[in-house]
Amino acid sequence: MSASTTSTEVSLGEPLGSVTGKPAARKSRLPVWLLAATLCLVACKKEAPAPAPPPPPQPPPVTQPDLTTPLKAEADFPIGVAISYAGMMNDARYQDVVKRDFDAVTFEYNMKHGAIVGAGGMLDFSQADALVDKVTAAGVAVFGHTLVWYQNNNGDYLRSLATTSAASGPDLLAELNGNFENSGSGTTPATLFQGWFGSTGGSGAATFEKEAGSPQQGSGALKISVTTPGANPWDVQFLNGDWKPTAGKTYQVKFWVKSTGSGSFRAINQTPNAGSPNFAQLTVTPTATWSEVVWNYTAPAAAIQFGFHFPAAGTFWIDGITIRETTQTPVSNTAGAQKMDAVMKDWIQTMVNRYKSKVRAWDVVNEPFTDGTPVLRNGSNSTGDTYYWAQFLGRGYIAKAFRYAREADATADLYLNDYNLEYSTAKLDSIVALANELKAAGVPITGVGTQMHISTTDSYSNIDQMMRKLASTGLKVRVSELDVKAGNGGAAGTSPNAAALASQAAMYKHVVSSYLKNVPAAQRGGITVWGVTDNSSWLYNNGAQFPLLYDKDYN
Ligand SMILES: [Ca+2]
Structure with missing residues (x-):
């Protein structure tokens, strides 16, 4: 720092105890320089725009810290x-x-x-x-x-976590093809599985197939190969068209997953228009072997869809989805x-x-x-x-x-x-x-x-x-x-x-x-x-x- 800066420091107002007009040890004059910089950062930057700028000559420039x-x-x-x-x-x-x-x-x-x-x-x-x-x-x-x-x-x-949550009642997807056993009438995403529909939007690209060779349960599983993730998580999605939760009720969702690669996907409950506050989600990061996911959640709203969004590339398998209502009991102190x-x-x-x-x-x-x-x-x-x-x-x-x-x-x-x-x-x-x-x-x-x-x-x-x-x-x-x-x-x-x-x-x-x-x-x-x-x-x-x-x- 130059000696001229020292004069600037002193000119800025009441000096701290260790500061004089003479060059000082670096540490002792740093604080004032810092204040000078702070002062200038605050004061030099934000001049209110003058309504009518006066013509030159301008006043001599005020010496400012570097x-x-x-x-x-x-x-x-x-x-x-x-x-x-x-x-x-x-x-x-x-x-x-x-x-x-x-x-x-x-x-x-x-x-x-x-x-x-x-x-x-x-x-x-x-x-x-x-x-x-x-x-x-x-x-x-x-x-x-x-x-x-x-x-x-x-x-x-x-x-x-401070309640006990017990799944009770029947599997709400039992009759709704939660196990991907019932094929639909065709092979396109919209009709591949009875009761489910897949879609791609934006720049998202994916293929939807029935995995008949090695499902986790029964004779079929969902296989989705995401070749190009979209800009939005829902650009590649797979949704159930039949089951709708009741607002405020708690549910336990279970399903089995595996994947190639390291990408995640998410299980979601949403309003038909994604991004609304009536949205619950669980991020899932599968491995190469089948593992079971358990998701306990409270339905944020009625008339919403259950399904999956795929924002990452990779091939994902899902099978054996069950949904049951749960009862919550507060635990002791x-x-x-x-x-x-x-x-x-x-x-x-x-x-x-x-x-x-x-x-x-x-x-x-x-x-x-x-x-x-x-x-x-x-x-x-x-x-x-x-x-x-x-x-x-x-x-x-x-x-x-x-x-x-x-x-x-x-x-x-x-x-x-x-x-x-x-x-x-x-x-x-x-x-x-x-x-x-x-x-x-x-x-x-x-x-x-x-x-x-x-x-x-x-x-x-x-x-x-x-x-x-x-x-x-x-x-x-x-x-x-x-x-x-x-x-x-x-x-x-x-x-x-x-x-x-x-x-x-x-x-x-x-x-x-x-x-x-x-x-x-x-x-x-x-x-x-x-x-x-x-x-x-x-x-x-x-x-x-x-x-x-x-x-x-x-x-
Ligand atoms: Ca199955």
Whole structure:
């Protein structure tokens, strides 16, 4: 960094203690440079369009930091960013910014329980794996987010585990050719099997045949050879035209499968128009030998079809389909606790083990406290993607989660993460007390994360107090999800004005200054901003808020 940059640093406002006009040791002047870069990223990019640009001469240019230097190169702690799957996989500018400016990324969604765990507990790592590979190939680290949270779970699956499900009654496909024994009147997909019909659409290409040589049961099985998968999973499909479930009833579907190749397909219940919310599916990955699949599910709607979508190439055989109604009985609290303990352990250790070589830090427990007068989140009334791990496990789930993560990875950083800690002293104190309690009990927690979804009007002194109290635990401290709301009165589609941007820049600066001042260097787990561009932020609201470092045009 040149000496001229030093003068820029000092010109930006009140210097930190170690900064003077003289050239300083690199480390001591880095923070101000970082702030300068942050200030410029925020303030230089988003000039509200002037109604009538004045003619030249223009005012002398303001000296700005050299923004061609990567942001991450100027901090002595990790600078992270939250990323989306679509942005990182498909957008070259997005990739360039992530690679250039950041040490680490947090996936907004793709490592969460609901993203990985499908119906029936089938695990689908395809997006998380692809994203991990893409990011690490770019030389950027991955922060694991998040193992145990009360939202973004496969709640239906977790709730089903705390009940006993017994299949009862007759096989509903017994008279509907579920065993593929009755051929239809021809050999085309539409008439190959009585009661079933196959189709291809879009660019999908497949052949549908009766496998008479080696069915799993009886004299026939379905054989589908997908030569060209379509753009949509349903471009190659095979559906039952006769059986329709009853909305809200639970069913157990069983069938036998095998395949060549490694492709997956999915069993589905859908409305006649695929993609509607009234959709249940199970991803199936067969092997070369016959194996039985069991799928317990609740029918999301009446008048829907049962069948299969084939989004991958390969040859697939299906035979012996049965469907029975099931009855659900809640288990006892003791049985539920045993079950959910095992399920949580398996989930945590599956994730930590899978990404052990590439993910060196995790949010183990996320948002354990309620707001207001904080108590641990708990309850038996979860719906949708909500699931309270404390329902059966009590507050002990937190210590267990950290121990299970540590069993799987002896050296990864393990974080407790929550929000509103700069806003609510009561919640801050609750998190600090919990962290200290865990530490004292020998629980392998190594860090505390503070999300910091803040606005320009948050209290500077509260932020300082939070940094001090979190640091007092002796654990690492991360700012884990930083964004600073700045808008023009909340109206959508506007551009931020200069005052809003200046307030935002000042707040970003204060957060970094406070972090450097109050968190000792050895405890700095890093600062992560919650998104790349304003328009990808959860706060964007069609242009009412501009919370991040880059605008929608990467300026
Ligand atoms: Ca058969």
